[in-house]
Amino acid sequence: MKSTVAELLNSDKIGTEVHIKGWVRTFRSNRFVALNDGSTINNIQCVVDFENTDETLLKRIATGAAVDIKGKLVESQGKGQKVEIKVSSLEILGDSNPDEYPIQPKRHSLEFLRDNAHLRIRTNTFATVMRVRSALSFAVHQYFIENGFYNFHAPIITGSDAEGAGEMFQVSTLNQKDIPTTENGDIDFAQDFFGKETNLTVSGQLEAETYAMALGKVYTFGPTFRAENSNTTRHLAEFWMIEPEVAFNDLNDNMDLGEDFIKDVIKYVLVKCKDDITFLEQRLLQEEKSKPANQRSEMPLIEKLKFVSDNDFIRLSYTEAYEILRNCKPNKKKKFRFPINEWGVDLQSEHERYLVEKHFKCPVILFDYPANIKAFYMRENDEEINGNKTVAAMDILFPGIGEIVGGSQREERLDVLKEKIKALNIDEKELWWYLDTRKFGTAIHSGFGLGFERLVQFVTGMGNIRDVIPFPRTPQNAEF
Ligand code: 4AD
Numbered sequence: 001m002k003s004t005v006a007e008l009l010n011s012d013k014i015g016t017e018v019h020i021k022g023w024v025r026t027f028r029s030n031r032f033v034a035l036n037d038g039s040t041i042n043n044i045q046c047v048v049d050f051e052n053t054d055e056t057l058l059k060r061i062a063t064g065a066a067v068d069i070k071g072k073l074v075e076s077q078g079k080g081q082k083v084e085i086k087v088s089s090l091e092i093l094g095d096s097n098p099d100e101y102p103i104q105p106k107r108h109s110l111e112f113l114r115d116n117a118h119l120r121i122r123t124n125t126f127a128t129v130m131r132v133r134s135a136l137s138f139a140v141h142q143y144f145i146e147n148g149f150y151n152f153h154a155p156i157i158t159g160s161d162a163e164g165a166g167e168m169f170q171v172s173t174l175n176q177k178d179i180p181t182t183e184n185g186d187i188d189f190a191q192d193f194f195g196k197e198t199n200l201t202v203s204g205q206l207e208a209e210t211y212a213m214a215l216g217k218v219y220t221f222g223p224t225f226r227a228e229n230s231n232t233t234r235h236l237a238e239f240w241m242i243e244p245e246v247a248f249n250d251l252n253d254n255m256d257l258g259e260d261f262i263k264d265v266i267k268y269v270l271v272k273c274k275d276d277i278t279f280l281e282q283r284l285l286q287e288e289k290s291k292p293a294n295q296r297s298e299m300p301l302i303e304k305l306k307f308v309s310d311n312d313f314i315r316l317s318y319t320e321a322y323e324i325l326r327n328c329k330p331n332k333k334k335k336f337r338f339p340i341n342e343w344g345v346d347l348q349s350e351h352e353r354y355l356v357e358k359h360f361k362c363p364v365i366l367f368d369y370p371a372n373i374k375a376f377y378m379r380e381n382d383e384e385i386n387g388n389k390t391v392a393a394m395d396i397l398f399p400g401i402g403e404i405v406g407g408s409q410r411e412e413r414l415d416v417l418k419e420k421i422k423a424l425n426i427d428e429k430e431l432w433w434y435l436d437t438r439k440f441g442t443a444i445h446s447g448f449g450l451g452f453e454r455l456v457q458f459v460t461g462m463g464n465i466r467d468v469i470p471f472p473r474t475p476q477n478a479e480f
C-alpha cells in the first residue's frame, strides 16, 4: 500500500516494507534522497544502495524528479530524522533536467519565485503558506457552520456596485472593435449578453443581506474583484472575501463576532499547523535579519499569534482615534503624508498602522465613522458629532496589515436609506430588490467583510499579499 511522507514519519512500523511516491528535493553523496510529497513540510530520507544501482539511474535522481520508491522503513542511522527508508527499488516517474529546472535547492528571491508561480509551490516556503491557507479556509467554514450560519454563494457577475466606489471590472460580450451605440451615442447594453451593464462583484454583501433576512445568519466566502490601480503589498485585483451577515445583530454584536471569529481561526492553525507555523517563524526571523532593528517585528510569529488570540482587541470611536492621531508626534512633526487636521478626514494606512503598531500595540476596532467617508448602506447614528453625521461602521485594524475587516450595521429604515441613495446620485431603480428587504419585514442587521489574503498574510508573516494567493492578479499582471 502507498503511504505519504507524513504517515511514514509518524509511524512506528519499523521493519515493514513501504511504498512511496514523491519528488526529489535533494540527492547527496550519491546515496541520500530527500523526498517530499506535499503531505508535510518535512522530507523523508531514502537511502539508495549506490554500489548496486545502475550509474545511469543514479544520474537521473535529480532535484524535481518524480520517483516511485519501495523499501524498508528503518530507524535512521544519521541525525535529523527518526526513520528513513532503505531503498530496494527506485523508479523514475518523471525526469527533471537540472540544467533547466529553475527551482534548484538554494535560496531564491520571492520576486523570482513570483515569476515562476507555477513552480514556486515546490519550495518549502510556498508549500507551507498554501497549506496554512488551506487550513485557514477550512477553519473559516468550520467556525460559521458550528455557530449556526448557512454558507451562501453570492453571484460573481452582478449588475450592482455594492461599495459605490466604481472600481469594477466590466463583463461584456460586445464586440470591442464595433461597440453598438444607442441613438444618443451611449453604449447599447441592451445588445449585450445580459441586456444590461454588468460587472464582476466587488462584494457579496447586498445579496447576502437578502438571505440574512430569511435565514438569519449567513456567510459568503468567495472571490471578489476590484479594478483599483493600487500597487501595494496589501491589494489584489482578485481576492477572496469572507462576509457574514446576521439579522438582529447591532454594531456591538458585529464587533463581537468579528473578534471572536478571527481569534478562533488563528487558534485553529496554531494547533493544526504547528510544523508549518514553526517553519514560517524561522523564515521570518531569517528575513528580518537583513532589516534595520526598528523595522523588525517585536514578537516572533507564534508569540504574536498567541497574543492576538488571547487578548481583547481595543475598541474606540473614530472621534477618539482622531484625537489621538491629531495630537501624536508624527502628526505634529508633519511625518504623515496625509496630515490629520480636521474631523472627518479618511484614515490612511499610515494612520491605521500608527494606532495599532505604535500607540496601542494590539488589534484595534474603530467604530462610528463620519458618514461621508463610508458606503451608502451603513446605518446612520442618532447622535451627531458637532453637527456631523456618523454611521455605525467598524473597521478592524491589525499590526503589519492595517485594515483587515470592514463592516457595519446596515441602514434598515427605508426612508433614511432612500435619502442616502438619492444624496449619492445612485439610481434607486437599480436597487429595487435591495430596497424590498426594507419594505417587507425590515429589521436591524449587521455584517462585515474580511479579506482572506490579509488574514493569511498575518498568520504566515508574509510581507507581500502576492505571496499568499496561488496566482496573484494585480495591475499589469495576469500571467498563468
Ligand atoms: O472594506 P471593504 O471594501 O468592505 C466591503 O466590501 C463590505 N461590503 C464588506 C461587508 O460589510 N460585507 O472590504 C472588506 C475587506 C477589507 O477590510 C480588506 O481586508 C479586504 O476586504 N480588501 C482587500 N483585500 C485585498 N485586496 C484588495 N484590493 C482589497 N480590498 C478590500
Ligand code: MG
Binding pocket: 403, 405, 406
Ligand atoms: Mg474598507
